[in-house]
Amino acid sequence: MKKKSHPLLGIHSLLMMIFIYVPILLIIVYSFNNTRLSGDWKGFTFEWYTSLLKDRHVMEALTNSLTVAVISTIAATLLGTLAALSLRNLSRRWKGGMNGLMYLPVVIPDIIMGLSLLVLFNQMHIPLGKATVIIAHITFSMSYVYVVVTARLAGMGRQLEEAASDLGATGWKTFRYVTLPQISPGIISGALIAFTMSLDDFMVSFFVAGPSSTTLPIYIYGQVKRGISPEINALCTLLILVSVTLILLAQFFLNRGKGQKKHKTLPI
Amino acid sequence: MRKSKFLMIPVLLWMALFLLIPMIIVVVISFMNRDTLGNVVFGFSLTGYKTFFDSLYLGIYWDTLVLSVVTTVICLLVSYPLAYYIANAAPKIQTWGLVLITIPFWINFLIRTYAWVLLLRTQGIVNSLLLHFGWIQDPVQMLYTKGAVLLGMVYNFIPFMVLPIYVALEQMDKRLLDAASDLGATRWKAFRHITLPQSKSGIMTGCVLVYVSTTGMFVVTDILGGAKSMMISNIIQSQYLGARNWPFGSALSVIFVITSLILILLFNRAMQSKADRVKEGSA
Numbered sequence: 237m238k239k240k241s242h243p244l245l246g247i248h249s250l251l252m253m254i255f256i257y258v259p260i261l262l263i264i265v266y267s268f269n270n271t272r273l274s275g276d277w278k279g280f281t282f283e284w285y286t287s288l289l290k291d292r293h294v295m296e297a298l299t300n301s302l303t304v305a306v307i308s309t310i311a312a313t314l315l316g317t318l319a320a321l322s323l324r325n326l327s328r329r330w331k332g333g334m335n336g337l338m339y340l341p342v343v344i345p346d347i348i349m350g351l352s353l354l355v356l357f358n359q360m361h362i363p364l365g366k367a368t369v370i371i372a373h374i375t376f377s378m379s380y381v382y383v384v385v386t387a388r389l390a391g392m393g394r395q396l397e398e399a400a401s402d403l404g405a406t407g408w409k410t411f412r413y414v415t416l417p418q419i420s421p422g423i424i425s426g427a428l429i430a431f432t433m434s435l436d437d438f439m440v441s442f443f444v445a446g447p448s449s450t451t452l453p454i455y456i457y458g459q460v461k462r463g464i465s466p467e468i469n470a471l472c473t474l475l476i477l478v479s480v481t482l483i484l485l486a487q488f489f490l491n492r493g494k495g496q497k498k499h500k501t502l503p504i
Numbered sequence: 505m506r507k508s509k510f511l512m513i514p515v516l517l518w519m520a521l522f523l524l525i526p527m528i529i530v531v532v533i534s535f536m537n538r539d540t541l542g543n544v545v546f547g548f549s550l551t552g553y554k555t556f557f558d559s560l561y562l563g564i565y566w567d568t569l570v571l572s573v574v575t576t577v578i579c580l581l582v583s584y585p586l587a588y589y590i591a592n593a594a595p596k597i598q599t600w601g602l603v604l605i606t607i608p609f610w611i612n613f614l615i616r617t618y619a620w621v622l623l624l625r626t627q628g629i630v631n632s633l634l635l636h637f638g639w640i641q642d643p644v645q646m647l648y649t650k651g652a653v654l655l656g657m658v659y660n661f662i663p664f665m666v667l668p669i670y671v672a673l674e675q676m677d678k679r680l681l682d683a684a685s686d687l688g689a690t691r692w693k694a695f696r697h698i699t700l701p702q703s704k705s706g707i708m709t710g711c712v713l714v715y716v717s718t719t720g721m722f723v724v725t726d727i728l729g730g731a732k733s734m735m736i737s738n739i740i741q742s743q744y745l746g747a748r749n750w751p752f753g754s755a756l757s758v759i760f761v762i763t764s765l766i767l768i769l770l771f772n773r774a775m776q777s778k779a780d781r782v783k784e785g786s787a
Contacts, residue, residue, distance in 0.1 A: 241588075241589055241592050241593070245585055245588065245589045246589060248582075248585050249585070249586045249589040249590070249601070252582060253604060256605075256608055256659075256662065256663075257604075259619030259620060259623060259659070260608070260611060260615075260616065260619055262619060262622055262629065263618070263622065266622060276632070315514065316515075318511050318512070318514065318515055319512060319515040321511065322510075322512035322515075323512070326512075334512065334516075337516075337519050337524075338515075338519070340523060341523060344527075344761075345717070345720030345760075345764075346720060347720040347721075347722065347737055347740060347741065348527070348530075348720070348757055348761060351530065351741075351744050351753065351754075351757060352526035352527045352529065352757075353522065353526050354744060355526060355529050355530055355533060355750065355754075356525065356529060359529060372522075374518070374522075375518070375519070375523055378518070432610060436610070436612045438612065438613075438723065439720075439723075442745075443744065453614055456612075456615070456618075457614055457723070460614065460617075460621065460727055461726065461727065464618075464621055464622060464625070468618070472612075472615040472618065475612060476612075476615060479611060479612065480607055480610060480611070483607070483609075483610040487603075487606075
């Protein structure tokens with residue numbers, strides 16, 4: 237028997253959703269507003285989007301962001317998956333330590349991570365630039381891939397792998413034809429999350445980016461500090477769109493993975 | 505398969521080099537000094553920590569603590585009912601509620617903070633509306649106030665509170681509530697003695713997430729608070745990127761992490777003993 241929630245709870249929840257979404261929707265609406273100055277609605281326009289395309293600084297920041305995101309995602313996905321796979325063969329004591337280490341970037345405040353990397357690069361005399369941003373992004377993205385893939389592996393069980401090796405499959409063959417297909421939804425969604433994290437990161441990049449490696453969020457920060465502009469509304473709208481799409485995709489792969497899991501573990 | 509144990513070595517090396525060693529260096533630098541050019545000078549010194557006990561910085565630190573705690577409390581108060589509603593709603597509402605709460609997580613906090621500039625500035629939407637309805641005669645200064653900073657913090661971190669509480673409430677064994685009502689407990693009593701203690705882990709995770717994130721978030725103060733309001737994270741940021749006083753910035757970082765840990769521990773302790781008391785009381 238389930239009791240219905242109190243009506244006030246429903247109203248409160250609705251108001252909260254309005255509170256959360258109205259500001260975000262306003263940016264989107266204003267990005268199409270045909271006026272530079274006023275807060276009133278002056279008609280629909282794509283002008284701010286086209287002027288973004290013509291802005292050299294925006295395009296440079298976009299190129300930087302995409303370069304960093306692609307490279308760091310590939311590396312973080314490889315390393316994070318590797319960590320998740322090797323964790324299974326560790327003794328319990330090592331497992332705890334490893335897990336703690338991999339969760340650390342999720343837990344420590346971004347500002348601490350950013351400034352400590354800045355100090356490291358400075359002490360090692362590595363000039364700040366795209367490379368330092370990529371290294372930083374790999375470090376925190378790896379953790380997210382690790383978390384997702386570990387969860388996937390934990391739900392998988394080892395029966396199929398054991399069966400494969402009983403039937404004479406080599407370690408590599410077992411991995412390629414048994415383990416990998418089962419964890420691939422986890423890897424894909426981990427990679428999508430890593431990509432979004434990288435594209436979105438401001439805090440860590442702010443400390444380790446050089447003048448030539450301004451990313452989109454750093455560019456937006458610089459503009460926002462100067463006040464509002466319709467171009468920034470347009471840029472923010474685009475970034476919202478990309479992040480939300482990527483995350484919904486990641487969610488889709490996670491759920492698809494779950495469906496598969498049921499099928500594959502049930503018969504055993 | 506045993507061999508795959510060694511696959512971990514590159515990951516371990518990476519994490520050691522780019523996560524652990526940098527943090528150790530920060531701790532080491534916090535005990536050093538700097539020269540007039542802002543370079544770190546090797547040799548033991550407590551100057552960084554001594555500077556912190558300047559009344560100016562102590563005051564800012566106190567303000568930061570207060571702001572973070574108030575943000576956490578407000579987030580908890582407004583998020584708990586929402587999480588509770590979603591966790592107990594029909595499956596369809598539950599799915600949608602969860603999606604709607606997760607989406608802001610992935611919208612850059614810079615953008616979410618900037619949205620409030622649109623709303624709060626003097627020619628902004630809130631002022632226009634208030635003027636339009638004749639509730640005010642002149643635009644009210646809302647941006648660049650402490651209230652704006654608090655609002656921005658709460659707004660940014662609500663999802664951080666809702667999600668963990670939702671997870672805890674969702675995993676709860678709902679049959680306990682049926683049992684309680686069969687045994688004659690009122691809804692309030694059932695909530696107080698079953699739901700609330702069962703969602704404790706979620707509350708704890710949410711509070712820690714919100715508290716730590718608020719303390720480290722210099723952007724909200726930067727954008728909504730103007731130059732007047734400062735948090736400890738603004739000072740840390742400027743010591744690293746502007747003033748180039750790294751020993752002081754490092755000392756502040758160390759203090760920031762240690763106070764956060766202490767507060768989290770105390771909070772944990774308090775929640776634990778409260779839960780025990782509830783358990784004993786009901787036994």
